[in-house]
Amino acid sequence: MLRNWKDLPKELQNDEVFPYYKYLKNKQISLFFKRVFDIIMSLFMIIILSPLLIILGILIKIDSKGSPIYKSNRVTQYNRVFKIYKFRTMIEGADKLGSQVTIDNDTRITRIGKTLRKYRLDELPQLFNILKGDMSFVGTRPESVHYVKYYTNEMYATLLMRAGVTSKASIEYKDEAELLNMAENVDNIYINKILPGKMEININTLKNFSLINEFKILFNTIIAVIRKD
Secondary structure (H helix, E strand, C coil), X not given: CCCCHHHCCHHHCCCCCHHHHHHHHCCHHHHHHHHHHHHHHHHHHHHHHHHHHHHHHHHHXXXXXXXXEEEEEEEEHHHEXXXXXXXXCECCCHHHCCCCCCCCCCCCECHHHHHHHHCCHHHCXXXXXXXXXXXXXXXXCCCCHHHHCCCCXXXXXXHHCCEEEECHHHHHCCCXXXXXXXXXXXXXXXXXXXXXXXXXXXXXHHHCCCHHHHHHHXXXXXXXXXXXX
């Protein structure tokens, strides 16, 4: 499930990434079943949740002008850029009106968008990204191309695997928007404080990759969403 070392993008072929590559190379069976789970579960959930997906799409369309689906460039396995799908939670053209990260009281967020974000319902269209192979249920959240430019050599190790809908870092930083509320320069705080903190957790998760740990993260994500006020 992993490319040969020499076939990786040059930026991933560094001394800091190699130990993680070597570890994952010995986890090929687990990586295979991880992908099988992603395909089966994403297809099952798309079928079961199709009525909800349609209803949410209609509500978003009624609430504000623009497409119900928001598409944006993100980075996944092997530093490949792909289009991530989300339910639109902000006004049309919001990415041209401010930072690429969103604060808690962001005026660009629509009325229904607040609810979708609170319960992470805006992430549901990513089931199609998982089915296509762009993403996985569990993995480092896909960053924009802009923020990947600030990765250290070791951070590139997270791009050995597909980006994920959820991760341990996502759970621990679930209130990230609140952390950015008082920041004068949102991008600066995100790049210098939040991104390094999240990536430290992602790197540690990578060091301990196993299917059991993946299911633990999925379970903890469900609990975190249920408990969110």
